[in-house]
Amino acid sequence: MRMSLELSREVTCIRSMAWRCDLPSQLNWPALVAQMLTFDLTQQQAAVKGLTRLVSPRGDEIIFVAASGRVQIRVHYTVPEEQRRFVAERLFQHLVYALRRI
Amino acid sequence: MAIGDLRGLFAEQSLSFLAEIPYIYHCHHYNLFHDQTIDDALGEDEGARIRTAAAHNAFRDLLSAVYERSGATTPVERIALASELFQWMGQGKLHLDVGAGGGRARSASLHYGYAWREKYGARVKRVEPADAVAAGFAAAATELAFGLPSDAIAVTERKCVATRDAECEFDLTPAMGHPPLPPVDEMAVRRYVVPPVRGVDEDRIVAISQGLVEFMSGVQGDERGLIAAFNVFVTAHLPGYYNETIYETVHRAERTAPSSVPAIEALMQQAGQACVFFTFGNVLLSPEWEGLVGPPTGVSSDVISFCTSIARGLGFGHWLVNEYEPRKRLVLQCTSNYEVPFYRSRYGLAKKPRSYFIQGAAQAMMVLAEVVKWKERPQLSNDYYVDLFRAKPRYRVEQTKCLMRGDSISEYVVDAM
Numbered sequence: 001m002r003m004s005l006e007l008s009r010e011v012t013c014i015r016s017m018a019w020r021c022d023l024p025s026q027l028n029w030p031a032l033v034a035q036m037l038t039f040d041l042t043q044q045q046a047a048v049k050g051l052t053r054l055v056s057p058r059g060d061e062i063i064f065v066a067a068s069g070r071v072q073i074r075v076h077y078t079v080p081e082e083q084r085r086f087v088a089e090r091l092f093q094h095l096v097y098a099l100r101r102i
Numbered sequence: 103m104a105i106g107d108l109r110g111l112f113a114e115q116s117l118s119f120l121a122e123i124p125y126i127y128h129c130h131h132y133n134l135f136h137d138q139t140i141d142d143a144l145g146e147d148e149g150a151r152i153r154t155a156a157a158h159n160a161f162r163d164l165l166s167a168v169y170e171r172s173g174a175t176t177p178v179e180r181i182a183l184a185s186e187l188f189q190w191m192g193q194g195k196l197h198l199d200v201g202a203g204g205g206r207a208r209s210a211s212l213h214y215g216y217a218w219r220e221k222y223g224a225r226v227k228r229v230e231p232a233d234a235v236a237a238g239f240a241a242a243a244t245e246l247a248f249g250l251p252s253d254a255i256a257v258t259e260r261k262c263v264a265t266r267d268a269e270c271e272f273d274l275t276p277a278m279g280h281p282p283l284p285p286v287d288e289m290a291v292r293r294y295v296v297p298p299v300r301g302v303d304e305d306r307i308v309a310i311s312q313g314l315v316e317f318m319s320g321v322q323g324d325e326r327g328l329i330a331a332f333n334v335f336v337t338a339h340l341p342g343y344y345n346e347t348i349y350e351t352v353h354r355a356e357r358t359a360p361s362s363v364p365a366i367e368a369l370m371q372q373a374g375q376a377c378v379f380f381t382f383g384n385v386l387l388s389p390e391w392e393g394l395v396g397p398p399t400g401v402s403s404d405v406i407s408f409c410t411s412i413a414r415g416l417g418f419g420h421w422l423v424n425e426y427e428p429r430k431r432l433v434l435q436c437t438s439n440y441e442v443p444f445y446r447s448r449y450g451l452a453k454k455p456r457s458y459f460i461q462g463a464a465q466a467m468m469v470l471a472e473v474v475k476w477k478e479r480p481q482l483s484n485d486y487y488v489d490l491f492r493a494k495p496r497y498r499v500e501q502t503k504c505l506m507r508g509d510s511i512s513e514y515v516v517d518a519m
Contacts, residue, residue, distance in 0.1 A: 010333070017333060047317050048313075048390050048393040072389045077330050
């Protein structure tokens with residue numbers, strides 16, 4: 001499956017904390033999640049059905065909305081503002097690697 | 103006993119309680135805006151005094167009720183439980199080192215100071231501390247731990263994260279006590295609601311608000327005592343705090359500077375606008391909302407229904423849409439809200455409509471429904487807020503009925519200008 005990916009700053013009130021990209025909704029989500037879990041992320045129960053929530057040891061989060069293909073990367077609020085973009089890009093990189101493996 | 107076990111829900115009126123004391127959810131935008139509004143009206147010193155006193159009173163009511171239900175009797179138990187409760191509410195993690203004669207409290211992560219630094223710290227230099235809520239809480243917790251009367255402990259915040267200190271620090275010292283006012287508890291709240299009424303799109307609003315209530319039931323402070331949700335910092339908070347600060351401020355102005363009252367009431371309305379724009383807006387754009395309801399549709403009547411659902415889900419009361427005509431008119435009603443029981447209990451019948459928060463909120467709902475392009479992923483920035491609400495007036499609001507005045511319902515009519 002060919003797709004183009006772009007990481008953009010998400011609608012947010014806490015500066016540079018949330019980032020977004022969009023994937024095709026028909027993706028093999030369980031396979032993607034399995035690959036993401038190889039990157040020191042753990043899957044935690046999402047409070048809402050239909051969401052998948054992966055969390056880093058520091059508390060950064062990647063949220064998948066399978067029905068729409070939306071991906072939100074949330075950098076933990078304790079990360080200084082000037083570093084948030086780099087943290088988000090690092091998590092985005094994990095996502096790209098995981099996508100290439102499925 | 104877990105804090106969550108103390109929760110209660112008056113489901114048909116969308117009101118929530120902790121140990122039978124009302125509580126609601128508000129985000130840092132509203133909380134900071136609210137406090138600024140009080141300071142703008144009264145000046146920084148008097149504003150801080152009123153805010154600290156209101157938090158002191160509100161947390162005394164809550165902690166008293168929590169101790170009674172949990173069986174916490176010793177100072178050690180009570181201080182530990184108070185800190186746990188404050189953390190659970192998303193207000194921050196506060197370390198209390200206190201005795202019957204006072205003491206100290208400190209924290210590196212209090213909701214108000216931390217959020218203020220996050221929101222304004224890069225652009226604005228603040229010289230006054232921001233944590234009146236934590237100050238009032240610390241005084242109340244100390245008094246109740248050691249069996250002291252109300253206001254037996256005075257508190258001063260002498261360092262604050264918002265003023266670029268590494269930690270917030272508070273001094274607690276002995277003061278003259280006085281008898282507390284009776285709490286505005288669940289029994290009082292039930293006295294001042296009217297039977298719920300079905301509104302436009304009621305079934306969908308009920309279903310969504312129930313989903314939100316379920317979601318919010320899992321929300322609590324993290325190891326720092328903060329809640330980052332919907333891309334904002336959220337708190338479980340006490341209506342007693344908001345109400346006492348608002349109505350003491352307005353009543354004081356009515357006694358001492360009547361000509362300033364319209365401007366102060368407009369400020370209170372603006373706080374309601376800020377809440378809907380930032381809190382409701384961020385909820386609508388969140389992945390959680392997308393999972394619960396779906397992506398934004400851009401349909402204005404959806405936005406009106408969704409905002410009504412969010413208000414109910416956050417415990418603001420039974421808001422309902424009585425009438426909605428796109429681009430022209432919204433008639434919002436409430437059979438309950440978190441302002442009425444406090445006002446009626448403390449002050450009796452109001453002479454005029456006084457739900458300033460919902461007046462502003464209703465106006466903002468119309469703006470969100472009619473002006474914001476939801477499918478274009480709007481950035482809910484301060485600049486956009488100013489553009490929407492300050493640059494060009496689009497809608498006016500009038501509260502035509504008010505439960506505080508003894509009317510049969512509260513009603514807010516928003517018309518296009």
